[in-house]
Amino acid sequence: MSIVLSESEKKIIIDSIRDIKDFPKPGIVFKDITTLLNNKEAFALLMNHLEERYRSYDLDYVAGIDSRGFIFGAALADRLGIGFVPVRKKGKLPGTTICEKYELEYGFDEVEIHIDAFNNNHEARVLLIDDLIATGGTAVAASKLVCDTKSKLVEVCFLLNLEFLKGKQRVEEVAPVYSILDI
DSSP: OOSSOOHHHHHHHHHTSEEEETOSSTTOEEEETHHHHTOHHHHHHHHHHHHHHHGGGOOSEEEEETTHHHHHHHHHHHHHTOEEEEEEETTOOOSOEEEEEEEETTEEEEEEEETTTTTTOTTOEEEEEEEEESSOHHHHHHHHHHHHTTOEEEEEEEEEEOGGGOHHHHHHTTSOEEEEEEO
16 A cells, blocks of 8 residues: 555545435535445555555644544544544533634534643644545634644645635645545
């Protein structure tokens, strides 16, 4: 396994992701990763790739964005032998949190983490991960939260980048970005 996936490896992963038309609303084509998760070959290929890529990054934590980022983030953190931190939608975490607001198509939403998510380690090296980058609002907010803890956001990783929405460029203003598949 190399740090860069071959075209045939990328095809295995993309072919395992199901398109659901008109979800959650008409005109949207939802990228359903549940079919990737239940495909042991594709999921193992993806996780092996992520483990190999990030093994040398000397990370302390993987932070996953609510909710599908939890799946990949927790699995990767376990493989790397490091901690996992959830970045949740507002109101879902007990204890003292910090939050960041971001703009939606019609309004605003917020994400939050515990104020001591990285054990008050201002030298902590953190990877932020999610399944998909679209417009980038959630990812930018989550990236700012990691930075607000004074931890080092090493990179933001996405399985899928919807290039036409240009969210990746927005996140790159905050931290380096790695996307496995650009669509």
